[in-house]
Amino acid sequence: MPFKNIFLCLLISGFIITSMVGKLYAQVSDPSPINFPTPKNVNNMLFYLQRDPNTNTLIYALNLLENGNINKSQPVSIYWIRYGEKGEKKDLGYIQRKFAYGLNSREITKDKFELRFVSHKTLPLYLSKVEQKYVVTVNVNGKTIKINRLFVRIVGGSFWLPNVRYALIEGIDLATDKAVIEKITVK
Numbered sequence: 001m002p003f004k005n006i007f008l009c010l011l012i013s014g015f016i017i018t019s020m021v022g023k024l025y026a027q028v029s030d031p032s033p034i035n036f037p038t039p040k041n042v043n044n045m046l047f048y049l050q051r052d053p054n055t056n057t058l059i060y061a062l063n064l065l066e067n068g069n070i071n072k073s074q075p076v077s078i079y080w081i082r083y084g085e086k087g088e089k090k091d092l093g094y095i096q097r098k099f100a101y102g103l104n105s106r107e108i109t110k111d112k113f114e115l116r117f118v119s120h121k122t123l124p125l126y127l128s129k130v131e132q133k134y135v136v137t138v139n140v141n142g143k144t145i146k147i148n149r150l151f152v153r154i155v156g157g158s159f160w161l162p163n164v165r166y167a168l169i170e171g172i173d174l175a176t177d178k179a180v181i182e183k184i185t186v187k
Contacts (some may be wrong), residue, residue, distance in 0.1 A: 030117060030155075035055075045060070047060050075115075102118040104157065140184070143174075145171045147169060151168040
């Protein structure tokens with residue numbers, strides 16, 4: 001159970017891609033008081049994750065080999081942009097990688113992978129090519145969403161058992177091509 005809470009904390013940070021998304025985000029009760037930056041000029045970024053209690057941001061990027069092909073054993077590279085430390089890029093620590101923010105991946109077909117957070121194995125994400133570009137999608141509330149940002153709202157708790165209020169999945173609904181935010185409530 002603590003890992004489920006850690007994952008949901010990760011999922012809830014703020015990513016606003018259009019004014020429509022901004023309006024949707026404003027409707028979320030209990031928003032974070034933190035003003036989160038939007039990562040810019042990040043090579044191969046698939047999506048990013050932000051969470052309380054600070055602005056440090058996790059980047060989930062396509063992991064390519066030197067020949068330009070996807071690294072099938074580890075298709076996603078994960079690292080921090082430490083905005084609280086002058087925007088330094090930093091690798092995840094062992095505990096962060098193995099118990100909180102890391103991903104397990106499984107190749108389903110050529111150019112399609114199932115991804116699951118190590119801290120929340122019940123919600124599969126899918127890395128696949130859409131219009132010749134790799135994207136990460138998730139199926140939530142009957143929608144297939146191309147993920148741009150995950151936000152995890154954390155209020156108190158402890159390192160191993162944070163008090164996760166909710167997670168937001170922000171992105172584009174592939175059926176309508178419109179910005180969408182879906183909230184996952186922690187029970």
